[in-house]
Amino acid sequence: EPGCGWGSNRTHMNLALLDPFSHNELPEVIEAKLEVPSTVSVCAFNRRGSMLAGGCDNGHVIVWDFETHGVARTLELHEAPVTSVSWTKSSRRLLSSGADGRLAVWDVLGACVVQLLARENLEFTGA
Numbered sequence: 001e002p003g004c005g006w007g008s009n010r011t012h013m014n015l016a017l018l019d020p021f022s023h024n025e026l027p028e029v030i031e032a033k034l035e036v037p038s039t040v041s042v043c044a045f046n047r048r049g050s051m052l053a054g055g056c057d058n059g060h061v062i063v064w065d066f067e068t069h070g071v072a073r074t075l076e077l078h079e080a081p082v083t084s085v086s087w088t089k090s091s092r093r094l095l096s097s098g099a100d101g102r103l104a105v106w107d108v109l110g111a112c113v114v115q116l117l118a119r120e121n122l123e124f125t126g127a
Contacts, residue, residue, distance in 0.1 A: 035071070036062060042084055046091040051108075053094055055082025061096045063108060073111045077104050 038058035045052050051072065052064045059078035064071055078098030086095045093114070094106045101119025106112070 037074075041081060044085050044087060046087045047089060048091065051087075051091065053085040053087065053096075055085045055096060055098075057081045059098060059100070061085060061094070061106070063094070073108060075106055075111060077113060077116075078102055 036054065036056065037060065038056040040054035040056055040062070042055040043052055050066050052066065054062045054064070056062060059076070059080055059082060061073075061075040061078075061082055062071060063073040063075070075094075075096070078096065078100050079102075080099035082096055082098050084095075084097045088094070092108060094108050095104070096106065097103045103117040104113050105115040107114050
């Protein structure tokens with residue numbers, strides 16, 4: 001039989017193609033409105049679907065807890081609109097980037113920045 005996953009591993013190889021959402025427990029319906037201090041331009045659910053992070057135009061990142069139906073954290077750092085948010089696999093950390101050139105790694109439980117990169121502190125080299 002050919003290599004590269006053919007044969008007995010074929011079933012496992014195609015499992016991810018069948019239904020990519022079957023392993024995640026994401027909410028099917030949002031039953032309430034989320035209160036926001038500013039326009040949310042980007043958002044991402046954590047892996048379990050229990051928390052939603054939203055990046056706002058005012059530079060804040062809001063984390064909503066879908067189990068309590070409330071705001072779990074308001075993370076303030078960016079001085080311009082938030083351009084992206086992304087959760088780590090464990091949901092303990094959150095990455096946010098802003099139009100201000102800052103990239104932050106947040107400890108969500110402690111609501112603090114554990115690593116910060118700023119455009120002015122980076123050296124770009126290339127062709």
